[in-house]
Structure formats: structure tokens, C-alpha cells
Amino acid sequence: MSEEVGFAIMPLPLLLSLPLVLLAVGGYAVAAAHRPGCSRLVYGVTLTIAAVTLGLALAHLLTAAVPATLALPLGLPWLGAHFRLDALSAFFLIVANLSGGVASLFALGYGQHEHAPERVLPFFPAFLAGMNLVLLADDAFTFLFAWEFMSLSSWALVLAHHQDPANARAGYLYLVMACFGTLALLLTFGLLAGPDGGYNFAAIRAGQPTPGLAALVLILALLGAGSKAGLVPLHVWLPLAHPAAPSHVSALMSGVMTKVAVYGFIRIVFDLLGEPVVWWWGGVVLALGGITAVLGVLYALMQHDLKRLLAYHTVENIGIIFIGLGLALAFQANQMYSIAALALTAALFHVLNHSLFKSLLFLGTGAVLTATGERDMERLGGLIHPMPWTALAFLIGAAAISALPPLNGFVSEWLTFQAILISPELPQWLLRFLVPAVGALLALSAALAAACFVKAFGITFLGRPRSPAAARARETDRYSLSALFALATLCLLAGILPGLVVDGLAPVVGLLNGGARLAAQYSQPWLTLVPVGEVKSTYNGLLVLLFMALSGTVAAGLIHRLASNAARRGPAWDCGFPEASPATQYTAGSFAQPIRRVFGSIVFQARERVTMPPPGDSRPARLEVELHDPVWERGYAPVANAVVAISTRFNYLQYLTIRRYLSLVFGALVLLLLGMVLWR
Amino acid sequence: MALIADYLVQGCQMLLMLLLAPLLTGWVRVFKARLLRRRGPSPLQPYRDLFKLLRKEVVLADSASWLFRVAPYLIFAALWVAAALVPTFAGGLPFSWTADLIAIVALLGTARFFLALAGLDVGTSFGGIGSSREMMIASLAEPAMLMMVFTLSLLAGTTELSSVARFMLTAEVGLRVSLGLALLALVMVAIAENARIPVDNPATHLELTMVHEAMVLEYSGRHLALIELGASLKLLLYISLLGCIFAPWGMAVVGEGLTAYLIGVGAYLAKLAFGGFLLALFETSIAKMRVFRVDQFLGAALMLGLLGALLLFVSRSL
Numbered sequence: 001m002s003e004e005v006g007f008a009i010m011p012l013p014l015l016l017s018l019p020l021v022l023l024a025v026g027g028y029a030v031a032a033a034h035r036p037g038c039s040r041l042v043y044g045v046t047l048t049i050a051a052v053t054l055g056l057a058l059a060h061l062l063t064a065a066v067p068a069t070l071a072l073p074l075g076l077p078w079l080g081a082h083f084r085l086d087a088l089s090a091f092f093l094i095v096a097n098l099s100g101g102v103a104s105l106f107a108l109g110y111g112q113h114e115h116a117p118e119r120v121l122p123f124f125p126a127f128l129a130g131m132n133l134v135l136l137a138d139d140a141f142t143f144l145f146a147w148e149f150m151s152l153s154s155w156a157l158v159l160a161h162h163q164d165p166a167n168a169r170a171g172y173l174y175l176v177m178a179c180f181g182t183l184a185l186l187l188t189f190g191l192l193a194g195p196d197g198g199y200n201f202a203a204i205r206a207g208q209p210t211p212g213l214a215a216l217v218l219i220l221a222l223l224g225a226g227s228k229a230g231l232v233p234l235h236v237w238l239p240l241a242h243p244a245a246p247s248h249v250s251a252l253m254s255g256v257m258t259k260v261a262v263y264g265f266i267r268i269v270f271d272l273l274g275e276p277v278v279w280w281w282g283g284v285v286l287a288l289g290g291i292t293a294v295l296g297v298l299y300a301l302m303q304h305d306l307k308r309l310l311a312y313h314t315v316e317n318i319g320i321i322f323i324g325l326g327l328a329l330a331f332q333a334n335q336m337y338s339i340a341a342l343a344l345t346a347a348l349f350h351v352l353n354h355s356l357f358k359s360l361l362f363l364g365t366g367a368v369l370t371a372t373g374e375r376d377m378e379r380l381g382g383l384i385h386p387m388p389w390t391a392l393a394f395l396i397g398a399a400a401i402s403a404l405p406p407l408n409g410f411v412s413e414w415l416t417f418q419a420i421l422i423s424p425e426l427p428q429w430l431l432r433f434l435v436p437a438v439g440a441l442l443a444l445s446a447a448l449a450a451a452c453f454v455k456a457f458g459i460t461f462l463g464r465p466r467s468p469a470a471a472r473a474r475e476t477d478r479y480s481l482s483a484l485f486a487l488a489t490l491c492l493l494a495g496i497l498p499g500l501v502v503d504g505l506a507p508v509v510g511l512l513n514g515g516a517r518l519a520a521q522y523s524q525p526w527l528t529l530v531p532v533g534e535v536k537s538t539y540n541g542l543l544v545l546l547f548m549a550l551s552g553t554v555a556a557g558l559i560h561r562l563a564s565n566a567a568r569r570g571p572a573w574d575c576g577f578p579e580a581s582p583a584t585q586y587t588a589g590s591f592a593q594p595i596r597r598v599f600g601s602i603v604f605q606a607r608e609r610v611t612m613p614p615p616g617d618s619r620p621a622r623l624e625v626e627l628h629d630p631v632w633e634r635g636y637a638p639v640a641n642a643v644v645a646i647s648t649r650f651n652y653l654q655y656l657t658i659r660r661y662l663s664l665v666f667g668a669l670v671l672l673l674l675g676m677v678l679w680r
Numbered sequence: 681m682a683l684i685a686d687y688l689v690q691g692c693q694m695l696l697m698l699l700l701a702p703l704l705t706g707w708v709r710v711f712k713a714r715l716l717r718r719r720g721p722s723p724l725q726p727y728r729d730l731f732k733l734l735r736k737e738v739v740l741a742d743s744a745s746w747l748f749r750v751a752p753y754l755i756f757a758a759l760w761v762a763a764a765l766v767p768t769f770a771g772g773l774p775f776s777w778t779a780d781l782i783a784i785v786a787l788l789g790t791a792r793f794f795l796a797l798a799g800l801d802v803g804t805s806f807g808g809i810g811s812s813r814e815m816m817i818a819s820l821a822e823p824a825m826l827m828m829v830f831t832l833s834l835l836a837g838t839t840e841l842s843s844v845a846r847f848m849l850t851a852e853v854g855l856r857v858s859l860g861l862a863l864l865a866l867v868m869v870a871i872a873e874n875a876r877i878p879v880d881n882p883a884t885h886l887e888l889t890m891v892h893e894a895m896v897l898e899y900s901g902r903h904l905a906l907i908e909l910g911a912s913l914k915l916l917l918y919i920s921l922l923g924c925i926f927a928p929w930g931m932a933v934v935g936e937g938l939t940a941y942l943i944g945v946g947a948y949l950a951k952l953a954f955g956g957f958l959l960a961l962f963e964t965s966i967a968k969m970r971v972f973r974v975d976q977f978l979g980a981a982l983m984l985g986l987l988g989a990l991l992l993f994v995s996r997s998l
Contacts, residue, residue, distance in 0.1 A: 463803030552757035566737035586808020
């Protein structure tokens with residue numbers, strides 16, 4: 001055995017032992033949560049473990065090592081526990097532990113303010129450990145076990161502040177949806193394993209499902225992974241549960257756990273199901289992605305709770321990722337692997353990007369929450385003055401998520417657009433109608449995201465403080481700031497050096513795409529991104545940044561030197577009628593009013609009612625806004641009502657005599673036996 | 681040597697954009713005045729305004745933050761870079777591959793993002809009204825523009841502007857329904873994005889109807905000068921874009937020599953003059969619409985763009 005192979009197999013046992021350390025720390029925290037320094041210890045250990053995991057995964061991906069496997073005699077006796085580290089797992093491990101590590105760094109400062117540490121400290125490392133185990137699992141049982149572990153530990157974190165009835169409701173809804181998702185995944189793996197029960201992923205890969213079965217698996221995987229990722233209409237729990245947790249946990253749930261769900265989808269559909277792909281699969285995923293993207297951002301625009309706004313934005317970004325995946329499926333179905341590589345690269349790039357800027361934004365919100373105790377934007381404002389550094393980091397995140405060049409969000413959306421532009425080559429007519437429509441939806445969601453983040457940043461950080469709490473804010477601590485700036489720097493770096501990220505993704509894309517991947521980008525002059533070929537299109541974030549910096553500084557230098565650099569402070573002009581009260585500023589609600597009127601009147605049946613007092617009456621005029629959530633009111637409420645109605649109807653079954661119960665049991669037995677006889 | 685010459689042409693182009701931008705704005709104003717039978721100011725008036733503003737001191741509101749002071753430079757830089765990427769008198773310049781048409785649209789988005797934030801920074805109601813309406817307009821204009829980009833790149837097989845312009849000169853383009861739809865969509869977007877009548881009125885200070893002017897209400901001195909110059913650059917960018925895509929005649933290709941460049945500059949100036957004239961004519965012949973009609977106007981642009989792209993998607997194999 002050569003030395004290289006030895007190196008390639010080495011990291012897996014180490015990677016598997018790291019979650020055990022996390023669990024041990026969690027166990028220690030159960031006993032010692034209130035001891036001084038326990039918070040520092042827990043987050044210090046999670047930071048270290050995440051950093052080591054990140055390093056190992058990065059080494060695996062960059063050296064393009066062969067997949068390593070490991071079987072342990074745990075779990076089901078006839079199956080054991082199988083683990084595998086391949087390029088796909090390594091990439092998602094990087095995503096998970098990058099955000100996980102930075103969130104731990106943030107929590108070194110932020111965690112000091114936690115008033116119920118015993119409800120957070122044990123579960124935070126367990127949550128991270130659960131996610132890492134999902135990414136390493138190589139059989140259905142281990143996968144589902146880790147998946148449930150991840151769900152339940154995050155559920156405990158959602159209920160960290162359970163006294164708030166809204167949080168309790170969020171936790172309940174989350175539990176119901178998580179159970180539903182796991183049920184769908186259980187059925188998925190059941191179908192994949194077949195009657196012989198080959199639950200090992202290697203056995204599933206070798207199997208050849210019939211087309212009908214494969215389609216059923218796709219639908220179930222969409223339900224199972226999609227409900228965890230937040231695909232419309234399965235997203236309802238997400239904007240309630242993610243904001244309910246402490247902010248560094250929200251960052252992990254939104255930035256990482258949704259990505260683990262995306263991983264589950266990719267693993268099942270691209271890897272386990274394998275070839276052949278039918279073209280309409282791509283159509284279904286594309287349409288779902290497009291609808292999710294636009295609805296997510298429209299929901300987000302209607303929010304004035306900062307964390308809920310961010311959570312709805314996660315829904316939008318999951319939509320963008322699924323658009324990329326849907327395109328990849330459509331191209332794979334037509335054997336256009338080189339273009340499928342482009343779409344897959346775009347989707348995976350967006351996975352990385354979203355984990356970076358969504359973690360950044362949630363952590364920034366955490367800093368705001370510590371400083372003011374508020375997350376309602378209508379009571380914030382002017383925070384850029386007391387918190388200039390937090391504001392700068394949040395601004396970078398907001399610009400990145402709005403897909404503005406030269407930051408990273410733009411690159412992945414640009415790649416998705418490039419993939420869309422090649423789609424007329426697709427032979428199926430339905431796809432040809434669908435793809436430009438999805439392109440329009442993607443463009444619409446990008447533009448609306450910019451509007452949404454002008455609102456989020458502008459109302460929270462700019463203007464004048466709208467409440468005494470906002471006026472008293474102080475800059476956050478150094479740990480939190482370093483976490484924020486680490487993520488902001490990564491957003492910028494991924495934006496100006498996208499070629500390096502694309503090259504790093506190449507082994508993952510090759511794994512999922514029958515070996516086809518994008519051409520190596522690092523050899524391009526000036527690190528230009530050339531996904532398809534020079535005649536098609538190119539983009540160079542580095543040069544755009546350099547040009548902008550150059551022209552901005554030259555203009556500033558010349559003007560200050562040659563013209564004038566005098567400045568004077570004075571009261572605001574405001575067309576001659578400045579008003580001292582901060583209540584005269586635009587609020588989050590008024591900022592979104594034009595968009596609510598244009599889009600919301602269709603999607604949310606938004607209605608505005610103005611009640612004007614008669615002349616002479618000194619009461620204030622009132623504006624009432626009425627919004628309807630179409631998904632909840634049309635989809636979930638009827639189901640919930642039906643469940644309640646049925647259970648009320650059968651409530652009397654709880655109060656029968658023993659005689660009646662016995663006859664019921666007997667009747668059921670007879671009925672079942674009869675059914676058996678008829679079936680045969 | 682040839683390489684240095686190419687870079688020189690690139691630099692000339694960037695400077696030319698900067699120098700021409702106020703002239704175009706002044707030119708449109710002159711035409712509008714003449715059409716209204718006024719004498720109007722000299723076309724050089726925007727230069728005088730800019731120099732006056734540059735020399736004046738800045739008055740900052742008490743509640744203005746660092747973002748308010750940085751934003752004008754950022755907006756100007758983004759708009760200048762975007763404008764410099766549009767081929768004017770010569771195509772195929774060394775930096776034309778830095779960013780394609782999608783990136784140019786996104787750079788305009790960057791400028792708009794920071795302008796809208798600057799409008800919110802001081803915390804006045806006018807700034808807010810301007811920002812929120814600007815973002816509403818942009819949320820429809822940007823997708824419409826991207827749909828137009830789709831149409832073009834499906835035809836030309838690239839999103840890189842110089843190549844698109846070169847393709848439009850070839851005989852295989854012909855008259856196409858999609859191109860007509862794209863032209864219409866781009867004109868509508870250009871009118872909305874440059875805050876012209878009927879979407880917004882660049883000459884007004886009537887508070888409740890203005891969008892762009894409301895956002896920059898608190899700016900003064902050199903900051904205002906940069907924002908005004910940026911707005912002029914944006915107008916120039918859109919007219920150059922229309923010229924380079926739908927009327928690419930006379931454009932030189934880099935390395936063709938001085939005569940070709942001179943012809944290119946002449947053709948470019950003629951296109952600008954004609955474009956400015958058409959804009960003035962259009963603006964004087966139509967009334968401003970109220971804010972909540974704009975969404976229908978831009979929604980129509982979006983649908984036209986989508987229709988153009990859809991036609992191409994469907995007709996690819998026919």
C-alpha cells in the first residue's frame with residue numbers, strides 16, 4: 001500500500017471521533033452550564049473541532065483524494081454503521097464547519113448574555129455533531145438516525161426561550177414538519193433499498209430502480225429534504241422556528257441546516273438514484289425553485305421582524321439553489337453533461353455563498369439584539385452611529401445577498417443565468433417554455449432581494465433611533481466583531497476570486513455529473529471566470545473591484561485636493577420643514593408599501609384601509625393593512641381544521657367501557673383477517 | 681506597442697464618457713427648451729453647475745453617517761465602471777471581457793442600492809419616499825432589462841457586449857420580432873431608470889411626485905456634484921447601449937487605426953445627438969403618470985422582454 005492511499009484513508013476515523021468530542025462537551029454542559037467559564041469552554045471546543053473538521057475536509061477536497069469508507073459494528077446488527085468521506089461530503093463539511101466555527105467564535109462573546117445557558121450549551125455542540133454525522137453517513141439507518149438527531153437537537157434549541165408562547169408554537173410546528181420530513185425520507189430509503197433491504201448506500205447505488213419507482217423516490221426526496229430546506233409550500237415552519245432560537249443558532253439553522261437538507265436531496269437524487277434521469281424531473285424541481293425564490297422574497301419584504309425577514313430570505317435562496325439543481329437535472333436527462341456541470345457549479349457555489357452571508361446577517365442581528373434587546377425594525381434605527389463596525393459587516397452581507405458585484409452572491413447568480421441562457425438547446429418543448437419563465441422569476445427575486453435589504457439595512461442601521469433602546473446601543477464585543485468580519489472577508493474573497501471556488505468545486509461536480517466538470521479556471525489571465533468559453537461570456541470580479549476602488553479613490557483624491565474638502569454640520573434640510581420627531585421617518589412598513597401594493601395585492605390579497613377622523617376631531621388617522629398568507633390559509637389551515645374536527649368527532653372513544661373496547665379490538669382483528677384473505 | 685495603444689484607446693473611452701456625460705444632459709435640456717419654445721440654457725450649463733458644486737462646501741445633516749459621505753464616491757465609481765464597459769466608438773477593447781451585460785446591469789444595481797441607502801440615511805420622510813419608490817421601480821425594471829439581455833444573448837450566443845455589437849453588424853440578424861420587443865423593453869427601462877418623464881421628472885421639485893430628486897435631497901456641494909455626474913453618466917450609458925446594440929454602424933474594432941477611430945467617434949456623437957433629440961421629443965409629447973401607474977408601464981416592459989426571450993427559446997429549432 002502506497003503512502004498516498006494511507007493518507008487518504010486516515011482522516012475518516014478522526015472526522016468521526018470529532019463529533020464524539022462535541023457530544024462529550026455537550027454532556028459536560030448539562031451538568032455545569034451555570035458555572036462561570038462553561039460557555040467559553042463549550043464554544044471554544046466547538047470552534048476548535050469545527051476548525052479541525054474544516055481543515056480535514058478542505059484537505060480531502062483539494063487533494064482530490066479517493067473516497068474513504070469505514071464500517072463500525074454499531075446500530076442495526078445486520079447492517080452496522082457505514083461512513084464515507086467523498087468530495088460531496090467534504091464540500092458540505094466545509095460549508096457546515098465554516099459557519100459552525102464562526103458561529104462558535106461569535107458565541108464566545110454573544111453567549112455571555114444568555115440567560116438560560118442550560119438550555120443552549122448542551123444542545124449547540126450536539127447540533128453541530130448531528131449535522132456532521134449526516135454528511136458522513138453511508139447507510140440509510142445511520143443517515144436517518146443522524147438526521148433525527150440533528151432535528152431534535154435543533155428543536156431543543158428553538159425552545160431555548162420556551163416561555164414565549166410564540167416560540168412554543170414555533171417549536172410545535174417545527175416538530176410536526178420535521179416528523180413529516182423524516183417520514184418522507186424513511187419511505188424514500190425504503191423504496192431505494194427494495195424488498196431485500198439493502199440499506200447500505202453502496203448497495204442502493206448498485207441497484208437499478210424502475211422509472212416509476214425512481215419518480216416516486218424523487219417526489220419523496222423533494223418532500224423530505226424540501227421540508228427541511230424550506231421549499232414552498234413546505235416552508236411554513238422555517239420563518240417561525242429559525243428566529244426563535246438564539247442568534248448564533250439561527251445562523252446555523254438557516255446557514256447550515258438548510259444546506260444539509262440540500263445535501264440530502266443531492267445525495268439521494270444525483271448520487272443514489274443515479275442514471276437515467278427523466279427530463280420532467282428537472283422541470284418539477286425548476287418550477288418549485290422558481291416559485292420558492294419569488295414567494296420567499298415577497299414574504300420577506302412584508303416582515304418587520306429582522307430575524308423573520310432573514311429566515312424568509314433563506315426560503316428565497318433555497319429556491320435559487322433548487323433552480324440550479326433543476327437545470328442540472330434537465331441537462332443530465334439530455335446527456336448534456338458539460339452544461340449540467342455549469343448548473344451544478346452554480347447551485348453548489350450558491351450553497352457556499354448563502355451559508356456565508358446568511359450566517360453573517362444572522363450574527364449581525366444577534367449583535368443588534370444584544371445591543372438593543374430589539375429585533376423589531378420599527379423600534380430600531382440609527383445604529384450605524386453607535387455600532388459602525390457591525391453596520392459595515394452587515395452592509396457587506398446585505399450587498400452580497402442582494403447579488404451586487406463585486407461580492408459573492410452575484411457570481412453564483414451570474415453562473416445560474418449563464419446556465420439558463422444555454423437552455424434553448426434542450427429538446428423538450430415544455431422545458432423551453434419553463435426555463436425563460438424561471439429566468440424571469442430569478443431576475444425578479446434578485447431585484448426584490450435588493451429592495452428587501454435596502455429596507456433591512458436602511459431601517460435598522462440608518463436614519464435616527466426610533467426607540468430609547470436603539471439610542472442607547474453600544475458596539476458589540478471583539479469576539480463577535482471578529483466573527484462578523486471573518487465572514488464578510490470570505491464574502492468578498494469568494495466574489496473577487498470566484499475561479500478558485502469553481503476549481504475547488506470541480507471534484508464535487510465531477511462526482512455528481514458522470515465525470516464532466518467545468519474547465520480549470522485558475523490558469524485564466526487575471527483570474528477571469530470563463531465558464532463556457534471565451535466567446536460566450538466572462539466575468540472578472542477582481543478587476544471590477546480594482547476599477548471601482550481606483551475610480552472612487554481617484555475621484556475623491558482629486559476633488560479633495562483641487563476643489564473643496566470643507567464640510568459643515570447642520571440640521572437636515574428636508575425641503576425646508578425638518579421635523580425633530582423620529583416618528584416622521586420612513587418605517588419598514590411604509591418602505592415596503594409600494595411593493596406591497598404592486599405585488600402583495602396579487603399574492604397576499606393585501607388590502608389597505610385608511611380611517612380619517614372628521615374635520616375638527618383631533619384623533620389620529622389610522623391605516624390598517626390586511627395580509628393573507630396564501631400557503632397557510634389554503635394549504636395548512638384546512639388540513640389542521642380537518643384533523644381537529646376528526647379528533648373531536650372521535651373524542652368519545654376515550655370514555656368507553658372495557659366491554660366496548662374489547663369488542664372494538666375483536667372487530668378490528670376480524671376486519672384485518674378478512675382483508676388478508678381477500679388480498680391473497 | 682499595439683497593446684499599449686489598445687490600453688490607450690480604453691483610457692480614451694473612459695475619459696470620453698466622463699467628459700461627454702454632462703454635455704448630453706445639457707443637450708437634452710436645450711432640445712426640450714426649444715420644443716417648448718423657450719430659449720433654454722446653453723448646453724454647457726451642466727459643466728458650470730458641476731464646477732460650482734465642486735467648489736462649494738458640503739453641508740451635512742446632523743444625523744448623517746459615514747455611509748452618507750462614502751456613498752457618492754461609490755455610486756460614481758460603480759456608474760463610471762459600468763459606463764466604461766459599454767463600447768462607444770470602438771469595440772473589443774482590452775477590458776471589455778471584464779464584465780458582460782449581466783454584470784453591467786448588476787453594477788447599475790450596486791449604484792442604485794447605495795443611492796437608496798443614502799436616501800434613508802438622514803432619516804427624513806422625503807429620503808424614505810424616494811428610496812422606497814426607487815426600489816419598487818427597480819424591482820420591475822431590472823428583470824425587464826435582464827430579459828432583454830436574454831433575448832440578445834440568445835441571438836448572439838454571448839452576453840459580452842462587444843461581441844453582441846459585432847454580431848448585430850452581420851447579415852444574419854435580419855429583422856426579428858424578438859429584437860423589436862427587446863428594443864421596446866430597453867427603451868422603457870431606460871426611461872424609468874433615468875428618472876425621465878413619464879416615470880419621474882428630472883426638472884421637478886414637487887415633493888410628492890419625485891423619486892430620484894427626493895433621494896438626493898439632502899446632498900450638497902461635491903457630493904451632489906458626483907451624484908449629478910453619475911446620473912448623467914447613466915443617461916449616457918443607456919443611450920450608448922441602445923446605440924451599440926441597435927445601431928452599431930460605424931463602430932471601429934480595436935487596432936484598426938486612427939481613421940477608423942475618428943469615424944467611430946463621429947458616428948458615436950451623431951448617435952448620441954439623435955438619441956438625445958428623440959428623448960427630448962418623447963418627454964415633451966407625453967404627460968407624467970402617477971406613481972402607481974409605473975408598475976403597469978414597467979410590467980409591460982417585463983412582459984415584452986419575456987415574450988422576446990420566449991419566442992427565441994421556442995423558435996430555436998425551427
